[in-house]
Amino acid sequence: MPIPFLLDETAHRIGYKRWLKINYSISPHVLWCGRTGSGKTVGAKLLLSRSVLLAPPQLQPVEVIAIDPKADTDFNFLDGLPRFYRGEAAPNGLDYVFEAFRRRQSGEDTSRNLIIAFVDEFASLVNLIEDKKLKQASLL
16 A cells, blocks of 8 residues: 655645655665755655554554664654664664564564664765774774
């Protein structure tokens, strides 16, 4: 079942309420790219919240793992949530995602609810992991 998450701006301007939709059963992966100020964060927040609220019953409960390696203010509203990883803790979020995937692949976890792993600024996460590896190597 497609989840409507964003109004098509061009269609909206001429009076149509045409929604951009995502169907996780057809396309379970999303890569969101754009220049600074293009609305990526706003769009991502809409996609995440509407996915949680509107996912069909067979995909509920939706589990969101949010990873914010930059630790800027865009995701402050998630502070204190158990699967929100920011700053230096961001690589732990990736570990959590891989462990959840391993449990499903091994059959240890037979649930089929929707799990969303959201990374704000993936390149920042990669840099953070690389920096952490370099620091650990220099301590050896």
